[in-house]
Amino acid sequence: MEISGIYDSGPISPVAKIHENLGILTEGKYRYFNISYIEGLPRSRPFIIDMVALNNAANIGAYAQLNAQVVTAISPGGSDKMKEFLHLRWEPLDDVEGFLFELNNQGRYSAAGVFASVTRFSRAQDPFLAATTFFVMGVDKDATIGAYNPNAVALPRARFVFWGYRYLVSPLDAKPAVATELPATSAVY
């Protein structure tokens, strides 16, 4: 088994190479896939989403939270034979906190009863935002983002930017001899 090191402090890089195997924790257990293709998703304007706009809201109120399923940026496609697998990091551009949910109700970055968030302060301790790494696997498993405004005043925008890699993976029938097993994906339960 290979160790992925996805949370190592450093710039984001692919977790494996083309034609290597991935073990992805999804739907309750590790399932195995072969990578057919990888491409980069550079940090860029089309990968900025605004939670105020997605909620058709006038603003994000003081100490208020807005949630939305982020289909534009972080919804992978694919089919049963070839699935898209997204490997992303993210941060807020405005002074809001980002919460991540996968399958809408599975809060991520959590201890027993507390959910951590990605904030404007995150980069100070984690310059490449390695701890914000998350994955979205397959169809109908888009991530949901929560934006919380920790300020005492309403803010006009709550923007987040995403960047990372997109993989095309084919499911394998059996566990291969060598695979990079990822400790986290969407739908951990």
Place this chain on the structure above:
Amino acid sequence: MADRIGIRKGGNAGLVTTTGGNDLLHTQALTTVQTVTFPARTFVIRKVMWYVPAALGNVTLDIGTLNAVPALVPLLPTILCLAGFDGELGEAELPAVEFIAASLLAAAAVRFDGNAYVLSQAAGVPVAGVLVAVEIEEYGA
């Protein structure tokens, strides 16, 4: 100890035109954990800019926070501002006074709300019409 890393932004009251009262420049960010509310962040004023319309005459600005009375408690020295002039004090001139809300158990005179306010006066009499903006650095998470 290394400096803490904060985030810089304008005071969240924006550009303030003083009213002769205690005018809000920046409101503290609060959080509530297990039903207890406390300041999630503190802040330090890094820049103050002002403009005094000539008709007002020279004015003074007192910048501070409110106690539980409520009364303004100046936290920076009084700034003398000349009529018809703009002016600014930057990070090099300003003391790193940290604005933080006090515990509810603190005595009323020092139970600060932690927000930043400005009071403009001419010869000791409150006066309206001075333009003031601040830049702050917030600490916390």
